[in-house]
Amino acid sequence: MDKSNQQLGAATLKVVTYRTGRFLYFLLGMSFMLIIWHVASLSTDGELPGPIQTFSVFYDLVSHPFYDNGPNDKGIGNQLLSSLERVTKGFIIGSVIAIPLGLIMGSSTLGMNLLNPMVQVLRPVSPLAWFPIGLVAFQSAQTSTVFVIIITSLWPTLINTAFGVSTIPQDHKNVAKAFGFSTFKYITKVLLPFTLPHIITGLRLSVGIAWMVIVAAEMLSGGVGIGFFVWDSWNALSLEKVFSAILIIGLVGFVLDKTFKSLQTRYSYDS
Amino acid sequence: MIANTNILSEDKVKESILLRPVSIEVKDVTVSFPTPKGEYIAVKNIDLEIRKGEIISLIGHSGCGKSTLMSTISGMVKPSKGEVIVNGKKVTGAGPDRGIVFQNYSLLPWLTVYENIYEAVDSCIKGISTDEKHAIVEENLAMVNLTPHQDKLPKQLSGGMKQRVAIARAFAINPSVLLLDEPFGALDALTKGSMHVELLKLWNLDNRNKTIIMVTHDIEEAIFLSDRIVVLNNGPAATIKEIEIVGLPRPRNKKDIVNLPEYKSIRERLLNLLVEKFSIEDDGVKFEE
Numbered sequence: 392m393d394k395s396n397q398q399l400g401a402a403t404l405k406v407v408t409y410r411t412g413r414f415l416y417f418l419l420g421m422s423f424m425l426i427i428w429h430v431a432s433l434s435t436d437g438e439l440p441g442p443i444q445t446f447s448v449f450y451d452l453v454s455h456p457f458y459d460n461g462p463n464d465k466g467i468g469n470q471l472l473s474s475l476e477r478v479t480k481g482f483i484i485g486s487v488i489a490i491p492l493g494l495i496m497g498s499s500t501l502g503m504n505l506l507n508p509m510v511q512v513l514r515p516v517s518p519l520a521w522f523p524i525g526l527v528a529f530q531s532a533q534t535s536t537v538f539v540i541i542i543t544s545l546w547p548t549l550i551n552t553a554f555g556v557s558t559i560p561q562d563h564k565n566v567a568k569a570f571g572f573s574t575f576k577y578i579t580k581v582l583l584p585f586t587l588p589h590i591i592t593g594l595r596l597s598v599g600i601a602w603m604v605i606v607a608a609e610m611l612s613g614g615v616g617i618g619f620f621v622w623d624s625w626n627a628l629s630l631e632k633v634f635s636a637i638l639i640i641g642l643v644g645f646v647l648d649k650t651f652k653s654l655q656t657r658y659s660y661d662s
Numbered sequence: 663m664i665a666n667t668n669i670l671s672e673d674k675v676k677e678s679i680l681l682r683p684v685s686i687e688v689k690d691v692t693v694s695f696p697t698p699k700g701e702y703i704a705v706k707n708i709d710l711e712i713r714k715g716e717i718i719s720l721i722g723h724s725g726c727g728k729s730t731l732m733s734t735i736s737g738m739v740k741p742s743k744g745e746v747i748v749n750g751k752k753v754t755g756a757g758p759d760r761g762i763v764f765q766n767y768s769l770l771p772w773l774t775v776y777e778n779i780y781e782a783v784d785s786c787i788k789g790i791s792t793d794e795k796h797a798i799v800e801e802n803l804a805m806v807n808l809t810p811h812q813d814k815l816p817k818q819l820s821g822g823m824k825q826r827v828a829i830a831r832a833f834a835i836n837p838s839v840l841l842l843d844e845p846f847g848a849l850d851a852l853t854k855g856s857m858h859v860e861l862l863k864l865w866n867l868d869n870r871n872k873t874i875i876m877v878t879h880d881i882e883e884a885i886f887l888s889d890r891i892v893v894l895n896n897g898p899a900a901t902i903k904e905i906e907i908v909g910l911p912r913p914r915n916k917k918d919i920v921n922l923p924e925y926k927s928i929r930e931r932l933l934n935l936l937v938e939k940f941s942i943e944d945d946g947v948k949f950e951e
Binding site: 562563565566568569570571572573576580581584585660 | 736738755756757758762764766768769770771772773781782784785786815817831835
C-alpha cells in the first residue's frame with residue numbers, strides 16, 4: 392500500500408517535473424523573442440512598436456472586446472466572432488461537399504479517374520483567386536468570403552478522405568466479403584470507422600488553412616472581421632493593433648488546431 | 663495405455679469416409695492470375711472430393727498455392743477453369759455456408775470482441791430475432807472461454823485470444839464448411855497445442871458434422887487434426903502430389919498418438935514428400951560434423 396503510494400507519488404512528481412520543464416522552456420523561448428522584438432523596436436527609434444507599447448494596446452483591446460460604435464468601429468471580440476462565423480459556415484459547407492466526394496473518389500476507380508485530374512489542377516490555386524468569381528455569383532462581398540473559405544476547405548478534406556477509403560486493408564474487405572456484409576454494414580462498420588481518422592486529419596488541415604485564408608479574404612472584402620481589422624489598423628497606422636491582431640489570430644488558430652487534434656486522438660485506433 | 667486403440671486400415675478408413683455424403687467437390691480447378699510478366703498459374707487441374715464431417719489439411723511449401731486453392735473453395739477467388747461445388751451448389755462467391763478463419767485473424771480493430779462476432783452473425787443468419795442473435799454470440803463466446811473479454815478491443819488481446827475470437831466468429835454463423843487458412847501459424851507451440859484441442863472440442867460439440875479444411879505447413883498439426891492430408895507440389899502450377907489417409911482413431915491424444923507406429927509412418931511419408939526438395943538443394947553444401 393505504502394509502496395504503491397510512493398510509486399504513484401514518484402510518477403506524479405515525474406509528470407509535474409516534466410510539465411514544469413516544458414513551461415520553463417516556453418518562458419525561455421518567449422522571453423528570447425520579446426527581447427529580440429524589443430531590440431528591433433529600439434533600433435527603429437520606436438517606429439516599429441515594441442512589446443510594451445503593443446501590450447498596453449492589446450490590453451485595451453481585450454478589456455472592451457464587444458463595444459459597437461457603428462459599422463467602422465467595433466470591438467475586437469465582434470471582429471473575431473464575425474470571422475469565426477464565416478470560417479465555420481464555409482468550413483461546414485466545404486466539408487459537407489468534400490467528404491462524400493472523397494468517399495466516392497476513394498471507393499471507385501471511375502470516381503478517382505473523373506475527379507482526380509480536376510482536383511490536382513484546382514488544388515494549387517490560391518483560394519483568393521475565387522473571390523471575384525464569388526462576387527459575380529453572389530453579388531455580395533460577405534458571401535464571397537464564405538465562398539472562398541468553402542473552396543479552401545475542400546481540398547485537404549477531399550484528398551485525405553479519398554486516401555483513407557482507398558487504403559482500406561484487403562483484410563478488412565475480406566471480412567466483409569466472407570461474412571456477407573450488406574453495403575450499409577460495410578459502410579458503417581468497415582469503411583467509415585477506417586476512414587474517420589483520415590477524414591479528421593483532412594478537416595484539421597482544412598480548418599487551419601481556412602483560418603489563414605480568412606485574414607486575406609477579409610482584407611479584400613472589407614466589413615467586419617479580424618482580417619479587415621488588420622488592414623484597417625494599418626491604414627490607421629496603428630502597428631500596435633496589427634501586432635495585437637497577429638497575436639490573437641495565432642492564439643485562435645492554435646485553439647482550433649488543438650480541438651481537431653484532440654478529435655484525432657479520440658477517433659484513432661491501433662490495429 | 664494404447665492397447666485398446668485399434669488402428670484402422672486404410673481401406674477401412676476409405677470405406678467409412680465413402681459412407682458419408684459429399685460436402686465439397688473440386689473439379690479440375692485451375693487458378694491463374696494476370697501479372698505484368700504474363701499469366702501466373704497458381705494451381706492446376708486440382709480434383710478433390712471431400713466428404714461431410716471430414717477434416718482435411720492442405721500442406722505444401724510456401725507459395726505452392728494452398729491458400730489459393732482454399733480461397734477458391736471459399737469463393738474469394740474465382741477459378742479460371744473448372745468449378746467448386748459445395749453442398750451441391752456451384753460456388754460463385756463467398757457464402758454463409760462456409761465460415762472462414764483468416765491467417766491473420768482479420769478482426770475489425772474498432773469493434774469489440776462481442777461486436778466482431780455479432781456483426782458476422784447479424785449478416786449471415788437471416789430470419790431470427792435480435793435476441794436470438796445475441797444468444798448465439800454469447801453461446802459462441804462462452805465456448806471459446808472469452809466471455810470475460812467480450813468488451814475488449816482486438817488490440818487488447820493476445821494472439822491466441824484473437825484467433826479464438828476468429829474461430830468463434832466462424833463457428834457462430836453455423837456453416838457446414840469451415841475453412842482455416844494457416845490458423846495457428848503465428849502462435850507459439852503451447853498456445854497452438856491448446857488451440858488444436860479447442861478446435862476439435864468445437865467440432866465434437868457439433869457432432870463432427872462440420873467439414874473442416876485447413877491450410878498448414880506444420881506436419882504434426884496436420885496429422886493430429888486431419889482425416890486426410892492433401893500434399894501439394896511446389897508451385898507455380900501446383901498439382902496434388904499425394905493424399906495421405908490418417909487412420910488414427912479419435913478422440914486423439916497428442917501424447918499417446920506420437921508413440922503409435924502408424925503416426926510415425928505417416929510422419930515419415932509426409933517428411934519424405936515435403937523434404938526431398940531440400941535434400942537435392944543441399945547436395946552441394948558441406949556440413950561440418
